[in-house]
Amino acid sequence: MTSKATLSTAADAGETSAATPISHPPSVRKTVRNQFFAFRGTLSKRAQILTSVTASLLVLAAWEISTRLGWINSLFLPPPSVTVETLWTMITQKNLLMNAGISTLRVWVAFALSVVMAVPIGIAMSSFRGVGAALEPIIDFIRYLPVPALVPLSIIWFGVGETTKIFLLWLGTFFQLVLLVADDMRRVPQEYVEIAYTVGARPFQMLKDVAFRAMLPSLFDNLRITLGWCWTYLIIAEIVAADNGLGFVIWAARRYMNTSEVMAGVVTIGLIGLLTDQLLRLMHKRLFRYL
Incomplete structure (x- = not known):
């Protein structure tokens, strides 16, 4: 009788607990309701x-x-309303869009050149110890050199044409990117490599079909970051005997203390960067849905 009563009580308790929702502490309920300040909330x-x-x-x-x-003082920092008005005037009367297009082309050419060189070199540095030991000290040394200090040398080497501007943009991007690529390859789990060899993959197949595919998501993020770095060197590149581009527009306005035009040029660079970054984020989500 006692066991039956116990079972009956347990069954009643089970039904009650199933029918009654679990009561969370107030702090938990608050976190559930307010994900805005929750740690890693959604x-x-x-x-x-x-x-x-x-x-x-x-x-x-x-x-x-x-x-x-x-x-x-609005002389040093014009308000947004004045900046927007100046921006519109520069678009309609001073060929701002053309200068923005020229600067964008320069950045993308230099960035593409950096990617084409940095990706294979970075992979080789992390995959083969001899290559890494030979190149890493040189790259570490050059990447700490200030790009503005190399402007006179770049003019001596390449003159004052487009080559110098592309070189300065490349210089500020390549040596940072190559080390990021090498780190991405090093983070590929060793288990992936061992499994590939176990099933009979050859070294090139393992590198192309396993390691490279595993590093692609983080590589894509690093490309997005270094593209932003490339834009930060635009002013330096376009003050070298330039007569077009956003850097030239900003530098020319600076001479006459026309801060509204300086801010309009800076805002244009920021808007281009914001749009590009959001498009790359969207591409990342589409390409790597499994993450």
């Missing part, structure tokens, strides 16, 4: 977009109010 796409737009508008509003109230 936000819907709509919430992320709304948050990004709101934060950007708040920054622009603070900037506008600070300059209008005189807290910041």
